[in-house]
Amino acid sequence: xxxxxxxxxxxxxxxxxxxxxxxxxxxxxxxxxxxxxxxxxxxxxxxxxxxxxxxxxxxxxxxxxxxxxxxxxxxxxxxxxxxxxxxxxxxxxxxxxxxxxxxxxxxxxxxxxxxxxxxxxxxxxxxxxxxxxxxxxxxxxxxxxxxxxxxxxxxxxxxxxxxxxxxxxxxxxxxxxxxxxxxxxxxxxxxxxxxxxxxxxxxxxxxxxxxxxxxxxxxxxxxxxxxxxxxxxxxxxxxxxxxxxxxxxxxxxxxxxxxxxxxxxxxxxxxxxx
Ligand SMILES: [Mn+2]
Numbered sequence: 229x230x231x232x233x234x235x236x237x238x239x240x241x242x243x244x245x246x247x248x249x250x251x252x253x254x255x256x257x258x259x260x261x262x263x264x265x266x267x268x269x270x271x272x273x274x275x276x277x278x279x280x281x282x283x284x285x286x287x288x289x290x291x292x293x294x295x296x297x298x299x300x301x302x303x304x305x306x307x308x309x310x311x312x313x314x315x316x317x318x319x320x321x322x323x324x325x326x327x328x329x330x331x332x333x334x335x336x337x338x339x340x341x342x343x344x345x346x347x348x349x350x351x352x353x354x355x356x357x358x359x360x361x362x363x364x365x366x367x368x369x370x371x372x373x374x375x376x377x378x379x380x381x382x383x384x385x386x387x388x389x390x391x392x393x394x395x396x397x398x399x400x401x402x403x404x405x406x407x408x409x410x411x412x413x414x415x416x417x418x419x420x421x422x423x424x425x426x427x428x429x430x431x432x433x434x435x436x437x438x439x440x441x442x443x444x445x446x447x448x449x450x451x452x453x454x455x456x457x458x459x460x461x462x463x464x465x466x467x468x469x470x471x472x473x474x475x476x477x478x479x480x481x482x483x484x485x486x487x488x489x490x491x492x493x494x495x496x497x498x499x500x501x502x
Contacts, residue, residue: 230502240285241315243352253479256487282345293319311477314354324473332425337433338449347392385436417468433478444481459500
């Protein structure tokens, strides 16, 4: 049960020319969460330096990860971390995995975010974060190998893979569920049960939804989930395995008016987690 919200307006992990709109998106969501249960992090304003690592804006990303882990350390209850870009999941998953060593991670995203520093087309960390979570490649941001083993990861709803991502995912035998298979409401819960995990962390990039469901999405990919399909699958999952943490990321409204239009959909997704 999510009873706490941590809002992280990080944009430095995004490849998008609309990256700064992630700040607007985080603020729009924060405005609709219960104020007494919500903490908004003051993320660095500067872009940061790659320091030759192949990860753009690395220094700011390292700093925000520390801020996230410090903030989460003070909570004992499950927290919904709201982005910002997908990179905010790194510190939040690290925190959840420390408390629940047999954690499964569900990655609901139109993209698997499984590039490495030598395969990334953009240098943006948001396209590498799941790879860093499984501890692959020794980057300054990777978790230690085994903290989240690949056989406890479920990639769900992804429909835009780079070739090297596909190869790396299949080499590691990571479970993947297509949008079509997620329409069976029990498919997600079944896939997580098969991992043998006793707790689950759920990461949601709003681009897992069909673009018709939500306008504020910098990376629209057609043929996504409806809000109803997503919330139904989450309900079945929560009934099967305890949900111990979550992220909601990628919300990027182009204007205040579109943010108002989208908030109903956003709040239904938050409600399915909280
Ligand atoms: Mn995505």
